[in-house]
């Protein structure tokens with residue numbers, strides 16, 4: 001195909017490594033523990049409701065107000081113990097989208113101007129840098145350090161420049177399984193309020209926390225309600241990643257902008273599945289309790305097996321769909337995570353994901369500082385700055401996109417190439433079959 005027709009923006013996007021790994025797994029007939037989708041059935045009630053909606057011909061563009069009401073009610077009930085209680089207006093503060101993916105993309109497009117900066121924690125879920133690039137924004141990183149994948153307050157503050165608009169917070173976290181503690185969320189809240197920033201949260205794993213750890217939304221922290229966009233979805237909690245039902249909860253002006261963008265991007269989420277979502281969100285506590293218990297068992301099954309093969313799991317995941325494990329010492333020399341994963345796919349018949357794809361530059365400021373003047377913009381030191389230059393005015397979108405691409409392709413620290421991500425969201429038979437293949441491979445490999 002002629003390269004000439006493609007936009008500069010499109011040229012910066014590459015295929016998802018995770019989806020590529022999945023395809024390779026399929027070609028090799030490998031067991032797929034790479035992608036974050038369940039291989040087991042969705043709850044019967046949901047399927048029945050979706051079928052009923054199709055039979056009743058609910059086939060047209062659709063907006064189901066009852067769904068917004070349930071999302072608002074559920075969120076207030078979960079995070080309502082704060083003072084003043086978190087009341088969400090379903091009519092003005094909730095937007096239904098095609099999955100969390102669209103909610104986050106629309107939220108970023110709604111608030112980020114070209115040249116604006118967005119802080120991401122490093123490692124990070126792979127779609128956020130792309131969202132920021134789509135808006136012409138610039139990514140700043142704040143490092144998460146093993147073993148607890150926590151961050152340093154001064155580094156978070158240092159990542160916030162004068163053009164910073166927002167911090168993206170994903171908890172429970174993909175890929176590490178970290179659940180941000182109350183103390184950490186309080187620090188992020190403090191930085192957001194003192195620096196006048198928005199928080200864009202991805203709470204897609206909100207129902208999947210383990211060891212009695214509770215999920216807390218950053219929106220429930222003092223001063224955060226009016227500066228947080230919460231995104232989440234039905235995908236993970238109800239094992240329906242292909243139904244594409246998600247939402248954003250945001251202050252009215254931002255919710256309205258997200259809604260306008262959503263209408264221009266996809267118009268509406270699938271009508272029959274919105275109807276089924278109404279039943280899903282009325283599930284009682286026993287559904288969530290059982291879900292957590294089953295996932296915790298899967299987590300332990302996978303962690304025990306990996307530890308038995310000398311993978312290092314400094315902290316067992318406290319939430320989410322993945323175990324982030326350090327490659328056994330004996331395989332770390334002369335072999336990085338990418339070649340380790342390729343070998344496992346081809347020789348052990350098990351597909352997992354190289355950890356390095358989630359890591360980006362640890363000192364992203366260096367990529368932007370020290371350069372010459374930017375087209376359509378200038379670089380100057382900003383107030384409260386460390387003296388390093390920042391973008392001011394409107395840098396050209398091309399330039400900003402190129403900078404983002406650099407971030408994405410730069411692998412940072414030594415440990416970034418020492419991890420693999422293993423999905424636990426599979427039937428126990430699938431996990432046991434994968435474990436048995438891995439054990440067989442490791443027993444026969446020096």
Ligand SMILES: Cc1ncc(COP(=O)(O)O)c(C=O)c1O
Nearest residue numbers: 036099100101125174204233235
């Ligand atoms: C952290 C995170 N956010 C969002 C998604 C996608 O959510 P959705 O299916 O609702 O678009 C995933 C899927 O893997 C994820 O891991």
